[in-house]
Amino acid sequence: MLWNFSIQADDIKKFSCTANMTDRLCPLNSYVLIKQVPDQSSKAGVNPDGTIDRAKAKRMLNPFDRYALQAALQTKQYGAVVTAITMGPPPAIEILYEAIAHGVDRAILLTDRRLAASDTLATAYALYKTVLWASRGRSLDLVFCGLQTTDGDTAQVGPQLAERLGIPQITYCESFTLNGNSITAKRVIEGGVQILQTQLPALLTITNSAQRLAYKTLRGAQRVQQLQRDEQLRSQILHTVTLDDIGADPERCGIKGSPTIVAATEKIGEIGGSCHMFQGRAVRLMVGELLNQVPLESLLEAR
């Protein structure tokens, strides 16, 4: 019963895609969910105690989402309209412009103070409502997510969103092909791969072993410039929405809608001081001393 919960709850009738691409009444619609994360390779915003000050940290598109974006853009060759969606504070609009520069057709920013402190369950709910909003009057065929983010590292939001939407998921997806309304995808598992096939709609989480994101297109870059100038065009392409706009229940978002909290953080104990250091001398001497301590050559002997 719960399997169809989302469809019943929201009375959307668009999951009835026909069997063959040429028979489709509507164009394919792909949605790619992306996130802005702190750039951990930059020293900016990193406090002395190792925590990150998100306000000061350099921001970037989550590296895994680059692969998801590429995967979504690949569906354009099947005629898909690609919508990028993000949730975050207002500066997150930067990554939507980035996505447009790469070729996505429309973009949606969900931003609302009541989303603060959302855990993965609350995030998946808010994104679920955003996807429904984004797909009103359209079909919902494919949803792409990065395998995980580099700030949360959970890989949970994709499957949680698939459950909300009541659609199948293919996680750890490395590549896929579309054939009519059917998708065949390669899923990376421990020590191998699975080849999976399902009817649309489906949600895919894309690994970082998938195809790399192509360069921004000239057309995309021009589009971004155009959008920044032309407010009317912007209002058609780039939507900023709140919980009220998408009809999301604030009780299920943010801290209220989150069944988990970070109760405490502690510094990880340093093993410290026990490292035998070789430094400040010629490389030849340092390597020689290392081999005196750790006779690595003995491991070569099996050859």
Place this chain on the structure above:
Amino acid sequence: MKHKIWVFAEQVEGELQAIALELLGAGRRLADKLGADLEAILLGHNISHLAQTLCHYSADRVYVADHPELAQYRTLPYRRVMVDLLSQLPEPPHTILFGSTTTGRDLAPRLAAYLETGLTADCTSLDIGPFEYSNSKDQSKSGTFHDCLYAIRPSFGESLKARILGPWKNPQMATVRPGVMQAVQPDYNRTGTVIPLAVNLQESDRQVQIQEIVRNVTHQVQLSKAEVIVSGGYGLGSPDGFQLIKELADCFPNSAVGASRKAVDAGWISYAHQVGQTGKTVRPKIYIACGISGAIQHRVGMDKSDTIIAINKDSSAPIFRFAHYGIVGDLYQVIPELIQQMRYALNSRNSQAA
């Protein structure tokens, strides 16, 4: 009624995975602290005999769903069995543990969303304890809670561990990294109750079909079995640096090339090589970290290696705080010198023997 701690006992091709026994070890400690029963959930086909093994490894009760359509892991059929079982119970288990494998990370969030309960990813430590909470923004959550699951995981890129709690609703769920928990010593006289489950899949559960499974692909990276791992990080400066890493690794007969996440994110090497929180956990005899700063995300994946040797230009890099031996220098000078001296030492030793 006695609390229950559940462990999802993963098997592949009828073989119990090490993570299943590790989770039982972790689950046993939680169950003892809580005065709870430890229950394992085993799904697959022709796998009923594995239930006894789970009891030897301290499960008090094993639920077994043995069905041809469960032979290979698929999200929706497995989800259905779990959902059906949970909905039959008079009350939910206190805790459910999954492995942080491609299966656990696929199934656990799906189930947590169905149950609308909390799930903490990739834990490295678990405990049971009290929790006092007050929040002016959400009074309904305030209170003192006993016997909460402490799900402990490194927090992102930081030298911090986060303790994540969700005592408001059971089950409290977590996925646990393979290789970090200890299994208990098996007791082959130990018995437990085995409860077979009916499997009632719905048509919608069959949407995803497996066309093919390819295992042991030749290019597979055998990180978990290597005696020596040579890993490269962002300090390599370019993808070409992995040539040198590979050259050093190739000196050892049983070796593998590892990588830090930053090197993988940069596209220098494939994800299969990644060691760390979001990659693999390894414990080789020798781990040689080249140009790796040693962020916590990497450290949790390799700090149980017998001997860690770090090569890094920056003497203040965190890697030197937990490596056993460190060379401060340019890896492009140190590695060729190391290869040369190892070979020389081997040759002179062999010629002495001759």
